[in-house]
Amino acid sequence: xSVTDNEQEVILTVGNxxxxxxxxxxxxxxxxxxxxxxxxxxxxxxxxxxxxxRGGIPLVFPVFGKANEGPCSQLPQHGFARNHAWEFLGxxxxxxxxVQFGLGPENLSQQAKDAxxxxxxxxxxxxxxxxxxxxxxxxxxxDDKPFEFNVLxxxxxxxxxxxxxxxxxxxxxxxxDKVSVSNYKGEQSITINxxxxxxxxxxxxxDVTIKSENKPQxxxxxxxxxxxxxxxNPWIQKAEGxxxxxxxxxxxxxxxxxxGSVAKWNNIKPGEKWQASQSFKAML
Ligand code: TA6
Numbered sequence: 683x684s685v686t687d688n689e690q691e692v693i694l695t696v697g698n699x700x701x702x703x704x705x706x707x708x709x710x711x712x713x714x715x716x717x718x719x720x721x722x723x724x725x726x727x728x729x730x731x732x733x734x735x736r737g738g739i740p741l742v743f744p745v746f747g748k749a750n751e752g753p754c755s756q757l758p759q760h761g762f763a764r765n766h767a768w769e770f771l772g773x774x775x776x777x778x779x780x781v782q783f784g785l786g787p788e789n790l791s792q793q794a795k796d797a798x799x800x801x802x803x804x805x806x807x808x809x810x811x812x813x814x815x816x817x818x819x820x821x822x823x824x825d826d827k828p829f830e831f832n833v834l835x836x837x838x839x840x841x842x843x844x845x846x847x848x849x850x851x852x853x854x855x856x857x858x859d860k861v862s863v864s865n866y867k868g869e870q871s872i873t874i875n876x877x878x879x880x881x882x883x884x885x886x887x888x889d890v891t892i893k894s895e896n897k898p899q900x901x902x903x904x905x906x907x908x909x910x911x912x913x914x915n916p917w918i919q920k921a922e923g924x925x926x927x928x929x930x931x932x933x934x935x936x937x938x939x940x941x942g943s944v945a946k947w948n949n950i951k952p953g954e955k956w957q958a959s960q961s962f963k964a965m966l
Contacts, residue, residue, distance in 0.1 A: 823955075
């Protein structure tokens with residue numbers, strides 16, 4: 683069991699499992715279980731701190747997508763948490779092995795502070811066990827006025843073949859489908875054979891399962907304050923259009939199952955804290 687801290691990243695090791703967290707964006711870039719990589723990371727992911735990482739688990743705060751109006755309207759897509767350097771705050775617990783990162787206005791560019799002018803503290807914890815990974819984000823309003831926000835863990839799971847994948851646990855959720863521009867109820871089992879970009883809101887279960895050839899490969903447990911799940915696969919055309927998405931047929935080897943609180947704004951008053959956490963298990 684170890685924690686290694688270098689200039690760019692922090693690496694946790696527990697037995698044959700490991701997790702690597704880039705200090706830029708506090709972005710998990712690798713999670714290995716039994717030495718096998720569980721997350722998709724584009725071969726052209728930019729890891730030098732010049733742009734958000736294409737893969738792993740980018741963090742989305744304070745806005746999911748783009749806001750056309752309101753306090754987040756001047757922010758870039760998915761906000762600023764994923765494209766600023768966080769402070770490594772060290773190890774918090776031995777079992778499970780947990781490290782923590784912090785972000786506040788003092789870590790933001792002037793542009794980001796001008797775009798979203800609130801005092802806040804983010805504390806992000808990553809915990810590793812032999813077979814699982816837990817991520818937890820705490821938001822504190824240290825300002826003298828309330829603010830609203832979204833949170834999302836934008837997780838890219840690595841899979842062998844998208845044509846053999848199904849996702850269960852999202853049945854009866856309220857779906858906002860950005861591709862077909864329609865709303866409907868979540869289906870019992872989701873398969874992917876085209877671009878998919880959907881918000882499943884008000885999830886009825888705590889667990890979402892990603893299956894490969896009908897065998898459970900990952901479970902995502904929505905532990906706290908994560909009522910929504912985004913399902914995304916860029917498919918052929920959108921993969922072609924992203925300069926940092928490589929190989930171009932990599933859409934066959936990834937699926938984003940993104941636990942979040944994005945369908946509605948969360949609102950916290952001065953002095954209040956809010957937290958969300960999810961846990962992954964890898965089974966294949
Ligand atoms: O989570 C799905 C989504 O909102 C898609 O609409 C797509 O834009 C994806 O995020 C990636 O966004 P990015 O800003 O990282 O290119």
